[in-house]
Amino acid sequence: MVLLQVDHISKHYEKDKPVLSDISLHVQQGEFISIIGPSGAGKSTFLRCINRMIDISSGEIHFDGTNMMALNKRNLRKNRTKIGMIFQHYNLVSRLTVIENVLHGRLGYKSTFQGVLSLFKEEEKREAFHLLEKLGMAEHAYKRCDQLSGGQKQRVGIARALIQSPKLLLCDEPIASLDPSSSKIIMDHLKEISTEMNITCIVNLHQVDVAKKYSDRIIGLNAGEIVYNGAPKDLLEREIREIYGANAAHLMMK
Amino acid sequence: MITGEYRSNKKQLTIFLLLLIVVMLASASFTEFNFIYSIQTLPKAFTWIISNLFITEQALEKLPSVMDKLIETVFLSITSTTTAGVSALFLALLGSEATKVNDFFAKLSRVIASVYRNIPIVAWALILLLSFGQNALTGYFALFLATFGFLVRAFIETIDETSSGSVEALQASGATYFQIVMKAVIPECLPQMMSWILYMIETNIRSSTLVGILTGTGIGFMFDLYYKNMNYEVVTLITLSIVIVVIGIELISNYVRRVIL
Ligand SMILES: Nc1ncnc2c1ncn2[C@@H]1O[C@H](COP(=O)(O)OP(=O)(O)OP(=O)(O)O)[C@@H](O)[C@H]1O
Ligand SMILES: [Mg+2]
Numbered sequence: 001m002v003l004l005q006v007d008h009i010s011k012h013y014e015k016d017k018p019v020l021s022d023i024s025l026h027v028q029q030g031e032f033i034s035i036i037g038p039s040g041a042g043k044s045t046f047l048r049c050i051n052r053m054i055d056i057s058s059g060e061i062h063f064d065g066t067n068m069m070a071l072n073k074r075n076l077r078k079n080r081t082k083i084g085m086i087f088q089h090y091n092l093v094s095r096l097t098v099i100e101n102v103l104h105g106r107l108g109y110k111s112t113f114q115g116v117l118s119l120f121k122e123e124e125k126r127e128a129f130h131l132l133e134k135l136g137m138a139e140h141a142y143k144r145c146d147q148l149s150g151g152q153k154q155r156v157g158i159a160r161a162l163i164q165s166p167k168l169l170l171c172d173e174p175i176a177s178l179d180p181s182s183s184k185i186i187m188d189h190l191k192e193i194s195t196e197m198n199i200t201c202i203v204n205l206h207q208v209d210v211a212k213k214y215s216d217r218i219i220g221l222n223a224g225e226i227v228y229n230g231a232p233k234d235l236l237e238r239e240i241r242e243i244y245g246a247n248a249a250h251l252m253m254k
Numbered sequence: 255m256i257t258g259e260y261r262s263n264k265k266q267l268t269i270f271l272l273l274l275i276v277v278m279l280a281s282a283s284f285t286e287f288n289f290i291y292s293i294q295t296l297p298k299a300f301t302w303i304i305s306n307l308f309i310t311e312q313a314l315e316k317l318p319s320v321m322d323k324l325i326e327t328v329f330l331s332i333t334s335t336t337t338a339g340v341s342a343l344f345l346a347l348l349g350s351e352a353t354k355v356n357d358f359f360a361k362l363s364r365v366i367a368s369v370y371r372n373i374p375i376v377a378w379a380l381i382l383l384l385s386f387g388q389n390a391l392t393g394y395f396a397l398f399l400a401t402f403g404f405l406v407r408a409f410i411e412t413i414d415e416t417s418s419g420s421v422e423a424l425q426a427s428g429a430t431y432f433q434i435v436m437k438a439v440i441p442e443c444l445p446q447m448m449s450w451i452l453y454m455i456e457t458n459i460r461s462s463t464l465v466g467i468l469t470g471t472g473i474g475f476m477f478d479l480y481y482k483n484m485n486y487e488v489v490t491l492i493t494l495s496i497v498i499v500v501i502g503i504e505l506i507s508n509y510v511r512r513v514i515l
Contacts, residue, residue: 051427080428091419093438095445104437110429115433157423164427 003029003165003200004050005166009059011045011224016160019045020224023059029167030198032191034211038244039223043204046221050202051083052076064167081108084161084199088173094146098137098156101145102128105163124163131159135189151182162197162203169193171203175210187214208240290443306486309494313487320476320488320495327472330390330501331458334397339451342402346409352418353439363406370403375461379468388470396465401454408450409443417442445514452507459500 004027011020021044027033035043050061052068061068064082071079074210084105092101106124107115132138135155143154156175161169171190175183191214194201205211211218212232220228220235220243227242228235282289303444347353349363372451379396386392420438466474480488 051426053422077430079429083426083428085423087419087423089381089419091423093417093420093442095441104424104429105427107430107433107437108423110433112430113430116436118437160423160427170426238496 001029001144002026003031003064003124004202005062006050006061007060009049009056010041010057011049011054020049020056022224023224024176025166025216025219025226025229027200029200031200032194032214032216033200033202033219034205034206034215034217035202035219035221036208036243041221042224043221044172047085047172047204050168050170051080051085053240068167073095077108081164084164084168085168086154086157086161086169086171086174088176090150090157092145092153092156092160095144097142097144098132098140098148098173099128100134101156102163104160105160108164128159128163131162132156134179135159139225149182150178154178154182154186155189158186158193162193162199166199168202169199171201173204173206177204183210190214207233211235258325260372271405280455308487308492309486309491313485313491316488316491316496320473320492323473323476324495324499326390327462327466327474328459328503330393330472331397332455333464334394335401335451335458338398338401339405339447339454342405342409342444343407345402346413347435349410350413352413352421353431353435362375366402367406367410370399371407372403373400374401375465376468379465383469390469390471392469393462393465393471397458397462400461401458405450405454412446412450413439416446430507434505448514449511452510456500456503456507459496460505463496 004025005230006023006025006027009023010018010019012018023046035046038045045054049056050063050068052061052071056069063079066075066079068076068079092106100118103118103120103124106120110119129138129141132141135158137152137155137159140148140152145156148156157174174190175186178186187210190201190203193199203211203215212235215232218228218230218232218235219226220239222243222245228239281287343468345363345367348355348359349367351360354360371475378399379392382392382395385393416441418444421434424434424438461473463474463477465471466476467478468474470478477489477492480486480492
């Protein structure tokens, strides 16, 4: 089943300087997709166009049967609950506790009033603890987030996204600020989420080897255009050179 | 190449220093400020201060009424600062890049803040004097407006610096604007904002003395009164008590800051 259908989208901030040009991409439910490409290629922009954190200049996006471009503000919010987002810098409210941050993921389902007063149901709280347990964070539930390590913060970020019961996770360089062992933990969790919970993951990555190891499909982006769209095993030196340019690719193959 | 750069930096520095000296001499002659003369008068000034500015027993009798006015001044500055802080929060939310509603209001809020901030408090007091006359309300509004402008600017920076990430995350999860403000912006920024408010309370106790001279209220009025009557002992008493209160407030707010930050 096609969950996300991106057709011919373009984005430019200034005239004649396209950041994304004519991008099309169909994503299956449960698929694990990595987007790689040099800095400034438009990876973050593309990810934010999908949930309309950034408005596209032209093209169409259909997600889970709805035309994202036609949504009004209210319905856009409703649809965003089905899309979780994970960030390089975790984007947690650092002065609040882990459990409070996880429950923030439920705000989209609540009225303003309920949300502001933190009127969460018993089962929502139970689900929050359950997710923390699954991610190995149960013992830290009442810690303030500024006391956690990077890898722990990212796991809180994942729990916050999962409690939305999303169909799609957008991950913008989730391991770019982490050491190798924390990176592995995070990537393993994401992979597990996609295979066991059948949640689609689109992950921006800087490391080609990580992308090859975890992805069902890899998208190569260069200067706002898709230059590669295929299986990890077909991503060879020539393709990498096309994505990153000759000099950088030489370094990467070592 | 590095030494070349170093040399040109040094040359720039020399030119800059020379320019500074020229500007200083020019402005001294423009304002008829005579450096030599002012140094020569220094000893005389000190003798005057020592012989005139001390506290006599007679002056101490005025202490209760001084304290009265001082408390009035402290409360005036606390009230004006806290009300300005609450109003500034709303404008800062509109003005911050992270929480702006649209570009028009963001620009408007920044312009308003900048205008209010750049009108000196003395000018506010004089302007308001015309419409409200000599009373405590004039002092209150003068302090309020200048504080408001400053705090909007400070709060905008606080919001932009500390909460743009969490705001983005909550937006992406479908939270409403007020949920985002109450659940991300306020918890993240409140301590820093409280710290700014405390700082402004300190500043405003000092400013309100000056404003009081103009508007005829509070400790400033008292200072003015005894100064014009040449009762310098009481003037000294007033000055000293202001200093003590300001230091006291500073100590308290430092303590509060340590606890909340
Ligand atoms: N708000 C903006 N206004 C103008 N230009 C922007 C804006 N945001 C991004 N850009 C430009 O769009 C291009 C793509 O940026 P984007 O952040 O999507 O790249 P990226 O592939 O995520 O890079 P990185 O790997 O460094 O994160 C860049 O050239 C950037 O300068
Ligand atoms: Mg990026």
